[in-house]
Amino acid sequence: MSLHLTKVTIPKTSALLAVGYNMAFASSFVCFILSLLLILVHAKERNDSICSKSFSCGNLTDLSFPFSLSTQPDCGIVPISGCDAKPFPRIQLLPGGEWYYARGKEYSYTLLLVDLKLQTVLRQHKCQAFNENISISDSPSISFTAVKLQNFYKCNRTSSNSPYINQTMKDHFDGYESYDGCDGFTIYYKFYGVDDEDILAGNHTANCSLIRLPYYPTEPGDDNLVNFLHPEFLVEWKLSDDCSKCHYGGGRCQTDKKNNFLCYKGTSKRGYLQTIWFKVATGASLFTVGLLALLLFCFRKKKLWYKYLRFWESNAEDHQKVEEFLKNYGSYAPNRYNYTDIKRITGRFRSKLGQGGFGNVYRGSLSNGSEVAVKVLNELKGSGEDFINEVASISRTSHVNIVSLVGFCFEGHKRALVYEFMPNGSLEKFIYEERSNGVRQLGWPILYKIALGIARGLEYLHRGCNTRILHFDIKPHNILLDEDFCPKVSDFGLAKMCMKQESVVSMLGPRGTIGYIAPEIVCRNLGGVSHKSDVYSYGMMVLEMVGGRTNC
Structure with a gap:
C-alpha cells in the first residue's frame, strides 16, 4: 500500500483560471458573511449575549450547546449543575429524568457518567444492584446511546418452581454463565461471543427480564458477579437535525405536550434592529468585495496565486486520503481527535517537550490519566504526505520497540499526532x-x-x-x-x-x-x-x- 500524493500543477498560461478561482472564492465569502448576518438579524427572544460559546464546569471543559448551566436554561437543553460540588458536577440528560455524576468528557460527543443509585448499592455489595437497569430515553431534540453495557438476564426462582421449569430455563440459556449468589433469582450472562438473537428480542421465559449494567473485569478467579459491576458508563449523544437547524437559526429546541419537536421563536417587534443589521450586512459585504479586489491587485504575480491554489488543492486531497484510510482500517484505525480535544489533552499547550522543523511536541494527559506526547505539525508545512504516511505506517504495527500511536487530529489545517509518552x-x-x-x-x-x-x-x-x-x-x-x-x-x-x-x-x-x-x-x-x-x-x-x- 503506497500513500504518495499526486502533485498538483498549474500551467503558467492559466492566470485567468487563478483569478477566476479567487473571484469565486470572494463571492462565496461574501455570501457567507451575508448569511451569517441575516441569521443574527432573525434571531429572536434567545438572549445570545448571556450564552457563552463555550464554558467550563468543574472537571468538564470546552462545553457548548446543547449543554448549559442549570442557572441558564435558555442556553441549552442538557443542564449541568454543581460545578463546585464534590466529587463531580451533576447532569440531567432529559427534563425530569435521572441525575448523573459527569465524571469527564471523553471525546467531542461522548460523556463518562456515574449512576448515583447504582453507586450507592454497589458500595454495600448487595444483590439489589440487579434491580437497577440503565435505560436512557431519547427526545425529539437529542438522542443518547449508552456504550459498552453488559446484558444480564435475571430469572426468578421460587420453591414452587418445578424441576421441569428449572431445567427448561437452563436449556433456554444453554452456553451462558450462571450466577446463583443472590436469593430468589439467577443471573445468566455471556461475556464472550454473540448473544442469542431470540433472547435479545425478548423471546425468553416469563420469569426472566433483561437488565443492562456497566461491566468491568476484576481480578482473575473472582466468582462474585457483583464485583464485576461498576457505576461508570459511557454515553454518546447526537443532536437531531430539527434541533440543529432551530438552534443555529435563532430558535430554542422544545417539545410540546405530545412530545413532538417544537422550535420556539419569539414574536417581539425588532424592525428597527433589523434595519440596522441590514445596513451593517450591506456595508460589510461591500468592504469585503473591495478588500478582495485590492488583494487581487496587490498579489497579481502568478507565482503567489499558484502557491495558494496548490496548497488548497493538496489540502483537499489530504482530507480525502485520511477519510479513505479511516474507511479501510475500520475499527482498527487509531482514535481521531478534534482540535478541541488536543487543546484539552495538552492543557492548552502548556508543557513543551521539544521543537523541530515539523512543529512542536507537547506533554499531555488523557482522561484516564495516561501520559502522552502530542506532536503538533506546522499548518503550512508540506503537502501532508508525511502526516498520512506516519498515521498509516504506525497503525499497522504492534511491537515493544515501535512507538505506539494513540490517535491523531486532522481538522482543517490543524494536524497533530498523539503518541505514548517516553520519559527519557x-x-x-x-x-x-x-x-x-x-x-x-x-x-x-x-x-x-x-x-x-x-x-x-x-x-x-x-x-x-x-x-x-x-x-x-x-x-x-x-x-x-x-x-x-x-x-x-x-x-x-x-x-x-x-x-x-x-x-x-x-x-x-x-x-x-x-x-x-x-x-x-x-x-x-x-x-x-x-x-x-x-x-x-x-x-x-x-x-x-x-x-x-x-x-x-
Whole structure:
C-alpha cells in the first residue's frame, strides 16, 4: 500500500483560471458573511449575549450547546449543575429524568457518567444492584446511546418452581454463565461471543427480564458477579437535525405536550434592529468585495496565486486520503481527535517537550490519566504526505520497540499526532560527548541493550508485519527511550510500505538525513533501494553510539 500524493500543477498560461478561482472564492465569502448576518438579524427572544460559546464546569471543559448551566436554561437543553460540588458536577440528560455524576468528557460527543443509585448499592455489595437497569430515553431534540453495557438476564426462582421449569430455563440459556449468589433469582450472562438473537428480542421465559449494567473485569478467579459491576458508563449523544437547524437559526429546541419537536421563536417587534443589521450586512459585504479586489491587485504575480491554489488543492486531497484510510482500517484505525480535544489533552499547550522543523511536541494527559506526547505539525508545512504516511505506517504495527500511536487530529489545517509518552526522550542526547548538564552517560550494557532493541524493531518492520515497512530515517533523534531505556523507533514520516515479496522498491527522489542515507538512495547506479537501506542507517547510528560523536 503506497500513500504518495499526486502533485498538483498549474500551467503558467492559466492566470485567468487563478483569478477566476479567487473571484469565486470572494463571492462565496461574501455570501457567507451575508448569511451569517441575516441569521443574527432573525434571531429572536434567545438572549445570545448571556450564552457563552463555550464554558467550563468543574472537571468538564470546552462545553457548548446543547449543554448549559442549570442557572441558564435558555442556553441549552442538557443542564449541568454543581460545578463546585464534590466529587463531580451533576447532569440531567432529559427534563425530569435521572441525575448523573459527569465524571469527564471523553471525546467531542461522548460523556463518562456515574449512576448515583447504582453507586450507592454497589458500595454495600448487595444483590439489589440487579434491580437497577440503565435505560436512557431519547427526545425529539437529542438522542443518547449508552456504550459498552453488559446484558444480564435475571430469572426468578421460587420453591414452587418445578424441576421441569428449572431445567427448561437452563436449556433456554444453554452456553451462558450462571450466577446463583443472590436469593430468589439467577443471573445468566455471556461475556464472550454473540448473544442469542431470540433472547435479545425478548423471546425468553416469563420469569426472566433483561437488565443492562456497566461491566468491568476484576481480578482473575473472582466468582462474585457483583464485583464485576461498576457505576461508570459511557454515553454518546447526537443532536437531531430539527434541533440543529432551530438552534443555529435563532430558535430554542422544545417539545410540546405530545412530545413532538417544537422550535420556539419569539414574536417581539425588532424592525428597527433589523434595519440596522441590514445596513451593517450591506456595508460589510461591500468592504469585503473591495478588500478582495485590492488583494487581487496587490498579489497579481502568478507565482503567489499558484502557491495558494496548490496548497488548497493538496489540502483537499489530504482530507480525502485520511477519510479513505479511516474507511479501510475500520475499527482498527487509531482514535481521531478534534482540535478541541488536543487543546484539552495538552492543557492548552502548556508543557513543551521539544521543537523541530515539523512543529512542536507537547506533554499531555488523557482522561484516564495516561501520559502522552502530542506532536503538533506546522499548518503550512508540506503537502501532508508525511502526516498520512506516519498515521498509516504506525497503525499497522504492534511491537515493544515501535512507538505506539494513540490517535491523531486532522481538522482543517490543524494536524497533530498523539503518541505514548517516553520519559527519557530521544537517544541523541545521551550518546554524544557534548551532553547537556543533568544527562548521564550510558554504560556499555545499556547501549548494547538499546542497539539490540532497535535491531529487533527494524526486523519487525521488515519481516514481522503483513506489509513490509521501510523507515528510511533511522537516526538517534528518531529513537525514543522509556523509563527503563527500552528503545522505540519513531517518526515514520518518510516511511514506505511494500509487499514482502518486493526486494527493491521505486522512489521518486532521495529521502532521509545526511550522514545516515544509504549510498544506493543517492546514487541509483550502486544498486536498488530496499529494506537494506535501513540496515545501513542502523549501522551508521551504531557507530555514533560507540564513538560518541556525530557522523554529520
